[in-house]
Amino acid sequence: MCAASTTVNVPVEQLCIGLYVHLDISWLEHSFALNSFKIKSQEEINAIKHLGLKTIRVSPAKSDNRPLPPQPKSADMAEPEPAIVHTPEELALIAEKKARIERLIKERNDIAQCEKQLLKAANTLKNITRNLFSRPQESVREADQLVQQMLDSLLVDKDIAIHLMNDKIVGEESYYHSLNVAVLTMMLAKELSFPADDIKQLGMGCMFHDIGKIEIPDRIVNKTFALTKAEQNLLQMHSHYGQQIAEKLNLSKGATDIIAQHHEMVDGSGYPQQLKAERISPLARIVAITNAYDNLCNKPNPADSLSPYEAMSYMFAHQRKQFDAPALNLFIRCMGVYPPGTIVKLSDGTLGMVVAVNSGKPLRPSVLIYDPSVPKSEAIIIDLIHEPILDITSSLKPGQLSPEVYDYLSPRKRMTYFFDTQKAENQRKP
Structure with missing residues (x-):
């Protein structure tokens, strides 16, 4: 389904509206959003002619029309090359392309900055966990500073862009799971209009929500195949152990409730106490959603993980009675129908x-485009907010991709998210 269709070379003079063309030049050297597209106007034909190419590759199977018939030329005199004079429409295309290039540069810079911030946060969380019992007060203080930094970024931006990170940026799974849950929870809490103090407690609770697992043998915590009933019962004790640790660290009641109750479900099917909605902390009810989502996307055995789209669909179709309904519905809207990491067809x-994904425009995410004419390291990222003619028509499973498309897009084995905290830091500087 992803194999390249047969193409033919067509002289530029024979181009017409409805042809699906491929521009075999750098994306930076033309005014169009993509290197391959269907011609929709005479202005686009004129812009292609001004590229100086003699022939253009065309995909007949994707075209609505056939090329124009060849035009007879006078044998006794060659026509001079016309001077390139751009029409207002062509100048508008060029201006749009310049804006696209600027957005692409910004998007790449944002992602690079996010990766730096994520690595810094992961290293901080690693040190916090390592020193938690030898220097507990210092560790809690460092966690508080990390959460405050994330909160500052969250409150500065009206709309928060959640970026998908390289799955190799962090080596220790437990650290980026805690960060994932913190990022997604704090974003959701902001959209739910929680006060800043509650969002701060949510962040702290998420950072430590699985701290009780240090009391569980690693062979059980990291087991990649089915747990026995006894092992499952022991693993579920991490909520109780975590609550005891939180109380020793003098964490806030809100954070402690999150650690104790993040696996409780509003229908009473959770653990460790099978609490129902009215008895579960409002903060813990939020974390139950984001924690379940990240666990579905990032299972101990990556082969068992669901894609973000599948995870969101599964939660809504099969688990929605277990979660706070307004919060789950808003989480789905925030992450979009197509969460970061989803393979899509435009x-x-x-x-x-x-x-x-921009929390304010969840149906218009940024998409990394498969284009074999563009080196993978320079892959185009299209922000659909600024491309109204393009829409997402479907989502695909990674297994549906051809090997070359899979290699190019590199679907993440593990999903890691973060938002840019640098913007908040810059705005605080005098």
């Missing part, structure tokens, strides 16, 4: 992977 047939 309305023009282009394949890509969602790399960032």
